[in-house]
Amino acid sequence: MSAININKDNFSQEVLNSEKPVLVDFWASWCGPCQKVLPLVDEIARERNDIKVCKVNVDEQKDLAMKFRILSIPTLAVFKNGELVSRSTGAKPKEEILEMI
Numbered sequence: 001m002s003a004i005n006i007n008k009d010n011f012s013q014e015v016l017n018s019e020k021p022v023l024v025d026f027w028a029s030w031c032g033p034c035q036k037v038l039p040l041v042d043e044i045a046r047e048r049n050d051i052k053v054c055k056v057n058v059d060e061q062k063d064l065a066m067k068f069r070i071l072s073i074p075t076l077a078v079f080k081n082g083e084l085v086s087r088s089t090g091a092k093p094k095e096e097i098l099e100m101i
Contacts, residue, residue: 003045003053008063014054016082021101022052026068026075028059033091034074040094041076051101076100 004014006024015022025041027034038055045053058065058073068077068084077087078100086100 006054022079024077037074
């Protein structure tokens, strides 16, 4: 499965109401470190059926970025049962991303 693009209209359904843990990548197209993380996030989405992987473009979804106080990108966040349980800022190797889940 590929990563799901998230916006304010589908955030609750896809992230907060998900039965699976959700990895959310807050990113922007102009961000160099984000471009390094995006292929890893997409790879995780294809490999792992036990989690949901989502992406939020902070330039297009400013309200979501503000709601979760995204001050630096990339920010990776993990939600379980509708709650934010972990978050990390900056480019990370795939192994570190998976350890967050």
